[in-house]
Amino acid sequence: MTTLEFLGAAGTVTGSRFLVRTQEATVLVDAGLFQGAKRDRLANWEPFPIDPALIDAIIITHAHIDHSGWLPGLVRDGFRGAIFATPTTRKLCGVLLPDAAHLQEEQARFTNERGFGKHHPALPLYTTEDAANTMPLFRSVDFETPTEVAPGVVIRLTPAGHILGSSSVHLKITENERSTTLLVSGDLGRGNHPLIPGPSVPPSAETVLVESTYGDTRHPAAEQDVAELAQLIRKTAGRGGVVLIPAFAVDRTEVLLTVLRDLMASARIPRLPVYVDSPMALRVLQIYRSAAAEGDPLVCRPAIADRLASADSAIDQFDPGGGLHECMSVEESKSLGELTAPAIIISASGMASGGRVLHHLARLLPNPRNSVILCGFQAAGTRGRALVDGASSIKMLGRYVQVRSDVMMLNSLSVHADCDELCEWVESLETRPRTVFVVHGEQDASAALALRLRELEYNAVTPRQFERVRLP
Ligand SMILES: [Zn+2]
CATH class of the missing domain: 3.60.15.10 (Ribonuclease Z/Hydroxyacylglutathione hydrolase-like)
Structure with missing residues (x-):
């Protein structure tokens, strides 16, 4: 049986x-x-x-x-x-x-x-x-x-x-x-x-x-969703704020970098520095880079491998606007607290259940100049879900943090x-x-x-x- x-x-x-x-x-x-x-x-x-x-x-x-x-x-x-x-x-x-x-x-x-x-x-x-x-x-x-x-x-x-x-x-x-x-x-x-x-x-x-x-x-059409993403990034940059994207270390970070790269290349958003603040996401990024370079069509889209191999491959597929900063160390992560000019921070975890992103959220959420963009599934009971559901304050690192920044849910990149x-x-x-x-x-x-x-x-x-x- x-x-x-x-x-x-x-x-x-x-x-x-x-x-x-x-x-x-x-x-x-x-x-x-x-x-x-x-x-x-x-x-x-x-x-x-x-x-x-x-x-x-x-x-x-x-x-x-x-x-x-x-x-x-x-x-x-x-x-x-x-x-x-x-x-x-x-x-x-x-x-x-x-x-x-x-x-x-x-x-x-x-x-x-x-x-x-x-x-x-x-x-x-x-x-x-x-x-x-x-x-x-x-x-x-x-x-x-x-x-x-x-x-x-x-x-x-x-x-x-x-x-x-x-x-x-x-x-x-x-x-x-x-x-x-x-x-x-x-x-x-x-x-x-x-x-x-x-x-x-x-x-x-x-x-x-x-x-x-x-x-x-049903997911919304990607076009419209990405247009809203671009609009929010422009608006946030215009008021001198920081865009924080809590992202799953695997895959979301790579997709976001590709989307941001395309938006910057077509001038739909300004060229802003992008900080990836997650050692795990950065190690995973290396695995994506090498898979793209290997060029197995069942593993990676051939177009990506072609782009990597092409003449302009000096420009990293995953580097939006040439302004990618990879924050491996805790010191580099902490230094993001000093950012005064508009920037984009991508940090794990994706549902804000832990990781370095908590420190960024605690700092950025109370200021209406900033924006927080969630992408991907937010499980019931997580801080990510609470933000999507419009919570006015969120408990993290032992205290309640007021939510005054813009919060957007990006569904189409699911x-x-x-x-x-x-x-x-x-x-x-x-x-x-x-x-x-x-x-x-x-x-x-x-x-x-x-x-x-x-x-x-x-x-x-x-x-x-x-x-x-x-x-x-
Ligand atoms: Zn999965």
């Missing part, structure tokens, strides 16, 4: 973990961390539902922490199998996982110093040592290359167009000479990403898991497909699946997408957390 268990990302957007079991093999697709609201984060402390030593292989769709961030925990608790992912996902995990571990250690240290925590001493979820022990278990799998990951389980990764290296996973699972197929969408992109190609049509499967981050939302695009992805499959499980969305979003798919006569359901089903 082949079974599928929803160990996360069911009724919530984070903690992607899907377990496939046969008599001969136990395979986990994604090993994500729960993020966002406290109720979700507490789920990270629950014991993993099965002994990690019993898992033969893990497949990671993409490097985002809500898909890969529990790997060090599983390795610490006894997982010794192989972790399969595309080469770029592997490289990105090499930056993200140690950083996630470092963040956990910092938080535990902070809690212990202040004596806030309920637990004494507060412990990190996992350590940088656990993250370091995870990386040697990775095995690279190229796109469109069938690979056996465990007895009777053959995977094929297809481009998902979400972030660099992101994939959908098709699994052919054979048990007692009978086979079933399962397709996990991973996070799906939109096809309009300036740097990476859109999602490919993956092979059909009897059972399909589709993400639903924006299962109830790396996630919207509800129409998610339906199109399901409909693009050559054969109709028997069942579509709608996962990786807040409850309303998942329910809305499932309803739309049922209207299109799919057998679409929203699984519950820890639900277990038999595969056909």
Whole structure:
């Protein structure tokens, strides 16, 4: 009997973990961390539902922490199998996982110093040592290359167009000479990403898991959204203010730099200095630069590689107006507090849940000259969501900060497909699946997408957390 268990990302957007079991093999697709609201984060402390030593292989769709961030925990608790992912996902995990571990250690240290925590001493979820022990278990799998990951389980990764290296996973699972197929969408992109190609049509499967981050939302047209972005940057520069963009270190920073570069090149915004203040974002930027230079059309849009190789490649693809400043050190970050002329700061984290961006927000939010631009999904319970929802003050670094700056939400640069695009992805499959499980969305979003798919006569359901089903 082949079974599928929803160990996360069911009724919530984070903690992607899907377990496939046969008599001969136990395979986990994604090993994500729960993020966002406290109720979700507490789920990270629950014991993993099965002994990690019993898992033969893990497949990671993409490097985002809500898909890969529990790997060090599983390795610490006894997982010794192989972790399969595309080469770029592997490289990105090499930056993200140690950083996630470092963040956990910092938080535990902070809690212990202040004596806030309920637990004494507060412990990190996992350590940088656990993250370091995870990386040697990775095995690279190229796109469109069938690979056996465990007895009777053959995977094929297809481009998902979400972030660099992101994939959908098709699994052919054979048990007692009978086979079933399962397709996990991973996070799906939109096809309009300036740097990476859109999602490919993956092979059909009897059972399909589709993400639903924006299962109830239609993104605005990019043109109009970028025009509003340009207008706000002009307005802010005109009144001598600073534009702060909290951005996810992976992908958002690269896309924003490309958009700003194009806006400056076409004189739609003035040439302002752009500061990227996130060591992790800067390390990720190097991985994007080298992927673009390698020129694999499944990984990076050929136009980007061409531009890099062309005569004017002295101008960095990711350097808007020649004014890019990479702030690696804490001193460089602190010096941004002295900025007196208009500038753009891009800093992590994207939902303002932590990181250097908090110091910039605390300084810039109270002044109406400045602007804060949020882009990408803002989970319920985060400061980013509170800002989008129009909060008049936000708690950070232990105090309440008044919000008097302009706040804008930039939706069109989303790396996630919207509800129409998610339906199109399901409909693009050559054969109709028997069942579509709608996962990786807040409850309303998942329910809305499932309803739309049922209207299109799919057998679409929203699984519950820890639900277990038999595969056909
Ligand atoms: Zn993602």
